[in-house]
Amino acid sequence: MLSDAAPRRTCYKTSMSRLLLVVAVLLAGIATAPPPAVATFFFSQPPFLDFGPIEDQLEIVVRARELLAVNAFTGGVVSADLERGENVLWTGVRGRVALVVTDRRALGTVPGQSHWAERAFELRESEPQGIVIGERVAMIVTDRRVLGFEGVNGSWSEAFLQRREPVLSVQAGTNVAVAVTRNRVLGEAAAGGGIFQAGLELRENVQAVHAHGSLATVTTALRLLTFRAPEGDWQATDLRFR
Numbered sequence: 001m002l003s004d005a006a007p008r009r010t011c012y013k014t015s016m017s018r019l020l021l022v023v024a025v026l027l028a029g030i031a032t033a034p035p036p037a038v039a040t041f042f043f044s045q046p047p048f049l050d051f052g053p054i055e056d057q058l059e060i061v062v063r064a065r066e067l068l069a070v071n072a073f074t075g076g077v078v079s080a081d082l083e084r085g086e087n088v089l090w091t092g093v094r095g096r097v098a099l100v101v102t103d104r105r106a107l108g109t110v111p112g113q114s115h116w117a118e119r120a121f122e123l124r125e126s127e128p129q130g131i132v133i134g135e136r137v138a139m140i141v142t143d144r145r146v147l148g149f150e151g152v153n154g155s156w157s158e159a160f161l162q163r164r165e166p167v168l169s170v171q172a173g174t175n176v177a178v179a180v181t182r183n184r185v186l187g188e189a190a191a192g193g194g195i196f197q198a199g200l201e202l203r204e205n206v207q208a209v210h211a212h213g214s215l216a217t218v219t220t221a222l223r224l225l226t227f228r229a230p231e232g233d234w235q236a237t238d239l240r241f242r
Contacts, residue, residue, distance in 0.1 A: 052174075
């Protein structure tokens with residue numbers, strides 16, 4: 001019996017040794033194996049824009065014959081010459097937008113821009129009747145036009161008013177600015193690239209106008225009109241059957 005048991009114990013020890021060796025090899029392979037590759041995705045454009053409130057990024061300095069915009073982060077300066085006899089009527093900075101209004105033109109610039117973008121007032125066009133500014137938008141109203149300044153790309157856009165179409169209200173939020181007349185509503189949106197409008201129905205009296213953040217609302221007796229950034233379009237909800 002003793003002679004039979006000894007070989008079995010030897011075989012059992014040999015098998016366990018081989019098993020432990022295999023486990024050790026596997027564990028060593030796992031420990032030294034390279035980590036799995038991490039997938040990296042590249043976007044040609046940022047997947048989204050941060051439209052939250054921001055601190056003022058520019059400072060305006062008005063000199064006798066010159067306008068200066070100073071970048072708060074880099075110290076870079078953008079200048080524009082004032083014409084002889086040109087008077088500065090209004091200046092304002094909010095977020096990315098630096099805006100100057102004179103008796104001859106409107107000038108705006110944004111961080112990183114190498115110049116002041118401008119729109120000249122037309123002959124016999126009134127001085128601005130309303131000026132509003134947000135962190136990424138601005139709007140100026142005269143008796144002939146609604147001028148919108150887009151504070152992401154630093155560009156102007158405009159919409160001409162009809163005869164006897166006074167602007168009743170103009171307001172701005174962080175990323176939207178809107179103007180309301182008796183005939184239509186007009187909106188400027190950050191990164192929207194233009195002035196967007198929607199018509200009002202006959203005798204559709206405006207009751208309230210609000211602009212805050214990236215949303216503007218115009219409430220009439222018939223509808224609720226909403227305007228958002230960055231979509232830049234008007235949506236209408238009928239209130240007559242609510």
